[in-house]
Amino acid sequence: MTATEGVGRRRFLTLLGAGAAGASLPGLVTGCAPGGKGTGPAAGGNRPLSAAFYQAINDLDPHGASAVDEASLLANRQIYDTLVAWDGEKAAPSLATSWRQPDETTWEFTLRDGVVFHDGGKLTSADVKASLERLAASDGPQKPLWSTVDTIKAPDPRTITITTKEPVGTLLVNLTLAFILPAAQIGKGDLSRKAIGSGPFSVESFTPSSQLLLKPAPGYWGGASKLAGLRLPYIPESSTRMTSLQNGEVDVTWIIPPDELERLRGVDGVKIESKPGVNYFLTWFNCGRKPFSDPRVRRALLHALDVKTIVSSLYGDAAAVMDAPIPSAVFGHAPQKPYAYDPDLARRELAEAGHGSGIRTSMMWFKDTGPLATELAQSIISAWAKVGVVVEPQQIEKAAWLKRLTALDWDIELQVNTVTTGDADYTLGRLYTSEANRMGYADKELDGILAKAKATSDQDERKSLYGRACEIIWRDAVGVFPAALAATYGLRSSVAGFVPAANSQPVFRTVSTTG
Secondary structure, eight states: OOOOHHHHHHHHHHHHTTOOOOOOTTTTTOOOOOBOOOSOOOOTTTOEEEESSSSSOOOOOTSSTTTTSHHHHHHHHHOOOSSEEEETEEEEEEEEEEEEETTTTTEEEEEOOTOOTTTOOOOHHHHHHHHHHHHHOOSSGGGGTTTEEEEEEEEEEEEOOOOOSSOOOHHHHHHHEEEEOGGGTTSSSTTTTOOOSSEEEEEEEEEETTTEEEEEEETTTTOOOSSSOEEBBOOOOOHHHHHHHHSSSOOOOOOOOOOHHHHTSBBEEEEEEEEEEEEEEEEEEEEEEEETHHHHHHHHHHHTTTHHHHHHHHHHHGEOSSSSSSSSTSSSSOOOOOOOOOOOHHHHHHHHHTTTTTTEEEEEEEGGOOOOHHHHHHHHHHHHHHHTTEEEEEEEEEHHHHHHTTOOOOOOOEEEEEEEEEIIIIIIISSSSSOOOSSSSSOHHHHHHHHHHOOOOHHHHHHHHEEEEEHHHHTTEEEEOOOOEEEEEEEEEEEEEOOOOOTTTOOOOTTOOOO
8 A cells, every 4th residue: 555545635634733833822713613604703893804824923024034934924925015016927016116227237216105114214215225235135045036236226215226246137026025124123123023014014913933913004005904903823733724714713724735625615604715826845856966866766766656646645636746847837837748657667767777676765854844745755755665765754853954955965855845936036046056056966058048047037038948947957857846736725705805825925905804
């Protein structure tokens, strides 16, 4: 019996809630309500809308070490603004109403007039300059995005000019992650706890790893939220989140397990909204370490996997089998020919590579990734065992995983990744260059393609170049790219104006409630 067959989706749901960190919040039910009727109060009147995510918000510093964590980004998108937003495949005005590019290394932005921070101060170019300089100088996870910035100038209160050391066609995309805060707050106090932005919501209270309570910013330039408030509780147990949604104690929640998704579709008072997501699983091989330095070994292991069956058995409609190293919802995605499931071919290729007697290796993933990753790892390990590749599972703490990952002290590693900007450069251009050296893999042709794609502002050219990059990474089998998760949200029927976000970072300004 395979790991997939032995666990199944029902077992997966049980495991999803097991061992999760954090206690249930007061007022949230922990049992399973019988029947298919939704009960309990919906958001309305003076009660804040409650939106429950499965990850904890630990830090509100928009430029800190946790700045690209999904939970931190969720919070930051409510509290802060950026110069530009991203609308499908193009940049849209936000704090900047317009921009121009006088030459290939210079960008000039005109700031919106009348923007007010939550502390009452008015936005000027000095705030933008200080924020961008702080971000560019940080050692956080966004550092590679800003390495080409040369100067940031504020020639007048409503103009900001950015010059780069070389052409950077991805600058507008990167700016969707550059949250702006008051210059007066930088270097003053703990920004991880005291958040002051210009976004649609301001902080009322914050208990790390427990709850963030927000209130509408009445002077918000885009129009004040109609909500009485916004509560973002941390509820790691999926069963608790689903039951709380059904009972009306939570108004919006995501991520939704497959079987819960089917059940919730039949619950009165609950609706499901979904779109293709940019969260996905990847399993890298350490291409700089034997035997994975041999592409024949890597390709053999891909042929040993029935990815379609594994993904379908574990995730059902909640995920899609990937056909590229980035999800289909990402700009620059180009579909590739799947590696055929052929265990006999896998054995022959291993033998031709000198491993006819088998391989002993290991796979690591961090503990808090959760049962989604654990069950996937078990399924992959089980399949590889059938072709003579024995894999030692290593589920470890996140800090240890990160230390080993960056030191390339691993054979195979499994993780969940998010293309936060929705643009291929954020993943392909950040992770797959020789300089990045994230998995011991280097290809000079790929380096050139990614550099050219980063430099050009021609979106059609960028899309074509990233398509070629997808082809090379897929051809060289640097890893397994099994599943892209759908961005699926459960909402109370009383919730209106909600826009599903592919990156699990919805903005709640446009949301209202009825009844």
